[in-house]
């Protein structure tokens with residue numbers, strides 16, 4: 001692999017005017033962009049005119065970055081209530097496309113895009129590909145779905161902007177996927193982590209690994225563990241990269257982890273990231289974990305101010321060893337809606353992963369049961385153990401490590417491997433019976 005080539009490709013999509021800035025100039029750029037954004041919202045977004053009026057604020061109340069915290073958050077519920085096009089901030093003639101987030105509960109969120117939004121998104125996506133070393137010689141197998149949601153078409157636009165070859169498969173039909181992958185000699189796989197794993201297992205099962213030419217995987221859209229990543233990489237013989245994004249903010253492609261795999265770089269010339277305490281809504285000190293809040297700096301169709309993503313991460317302030325000037329966040333380690341609140345302590349799913357990783361004999365699968373009795377909360381952590389482990393000693397060890405890392409005493413029940421329920425989709429790890 002030629003490092004030289006990757007760097008040359010990368011330059012094409014770097015905004016040299018921006019990345020050449022000194023720290024103080026970068027701050028001035030961000031503040032100027034935010035000021036313009038607020039003016040734009042006050043001028044042309046009925047949604048935000050109303051919101052800012054309710055908060056008793058105008059664009060004039062923003063003098064610098066430290067003032068941003070005065071401004072209200074935008075939530076998914078509000079975007080839902082604005083269905084269908086209540087958040088549109090440009091005249092109809094400027095909208096060239098819409099996308100929609102899947103509405104598993106209630107109404108979906110519709111996001112309108114202008115021609116510039118579509119171009120900016122493709123540029124960000126192409127940057128992601130360039131950052132991980134995809135070149136114009138590559139053939140990119142696109143398995144995420146096409147249609148209302150932002151996945152397939154986003155990958156495709158990024159591939160075309162970069163100048164590589166897009167193979168727009170969409171999801172499903174594994175038979176055909178593998179045939180095309182072999183015949184067309186696809187070199188890059190783009191998919192969700194669960195579909196990548198399914199394909200990897202299928203390749204293994206059919207013994208066709210020597211006919212597969214994949215060298216990299218750009219994987220997104222759900223939280224995946226390091227263990228899952230290793231399985232995908234080993235079975236397909238590829239290096240994988242975690243791509244980040246959400247429909248409300250363009251879609252996937254607003255950030256990706258680089259070849260050093262030390263967090264996700266994000267495109268700070270298009271987006272401003274903050275981390276807040278999900279309970280109090282206050283900004284947390286740099287480096288601390290919390291919920292990611294995103295403000296779009298240049299988006300036209302549906303600009304968003306302080307949008308609560310519910311994704312849990314932290315901003316990594318040290319420069320990355322890869323040399324990229326773009327800032328980084330930690331890989332997403334959970335959702336604030338999955339957070340457990342017990343005995344006044346917030347517990348993130350990632351912390352339970354940490355406890356189990358640090359306890360000899362404990363496996364990765366667990367389930368939390370929360371109950372309330374006589375006004376007091378109780379937590380039972382059911383944990384699978386590695387085969388051959390002594391259940392009683394693992395039980396005691398998990399409880400001790402839990403107390404040490406998270407600070408509260410809980411009850412632990414160790415079970416043999418395979419005792420907890422498995423799910424094709426997302427495993428239900430928390431059973432909260434406190435409100436029943």
Ligand code: ZN
Nearest residue numbers: 258260320322
């Ligand atoms: Zn890096």
